Amino acid sequence: MNNFTLKQLRYFDAVAREGHFGKAAEHCAVSQPALSMQIKELEDGLGTLLFERSARQVRLTAFGEHFVQQVRSVLQSVDELGNIARAAKGHLSGQFRLGIIPTIAPYLLPDIIKQLALSYPGLEVHVRETQTQKLVEELSSGRLDAAVLALPVSENNLDEAKLFEEEFVLVRAYADKDKPPPNQESLREMKLLLLEEGHCFRDQALSFCSIPAGRPRETLDGSSLSTLVQMVSAGMGVTFIPEMAVAIETRSADVFTQRFADPKPKRTIGMVWRKTNPLAGQFIEMASQIRQVAE
16 A cells, blocks of 8 residues: 555545535645545555545545544644644644634634734634534544633533633614513513524523423524524514624614523633643633633
């Protein structure tokens, strides 16, 4: 068998994750022909096919399913070797892959990037915005270095550092401005507009209202907080948004906000990373820097 390169393994991993050569090439910032050629050379060197190719999808072969697990272990070990070298320098520099959930990114990320640029001039920050479950998976597999999300994550392989707490506020149509804030029981009778399945913020809102996550609801779900607020402005119901989102999301909508009486709905925001990451000590310091931004 011919020798294969880390580049080939990374391209193979990208295709396996995306299930599509074009998307994998975009993720790897190369042309599709260049990526396809590297995959073909890898298959030739192995003497077997890694993917079943069709007009609509790319699927791992039985050998590919086994091979990809080994490849991901190798790639994670290579990344950890790089982190060991970076940790030995005593300060953070080079590439830093930061994940963040969509209900935080638009409101806090610009300040986080500015603070990190000031505190770590040699750091090259790459941001990945997606839902909590995907961030946890990518942290565990070594594709992310750290993530900012809602706690707790409760994964044995991850460490958590609390950054801050924030309340949720209720967004109502401006026509209802004279109505008192609803309690948990009356909220369950309202048309509650929530983010679509997969967002932890949705689950937190349902939990506050004591509504089972799987309960059928005759309402519409939105893909973003902006969409939810505009739906409220159109008189379609009420929604929750985190306190950090109020200034941005309500400035161009015919809505008003209300705070709840105790017990107030709130969430805890934290930074998470792998316990085995050699840069864990520096991440604790970084969490402190991000905490200052949020205060």
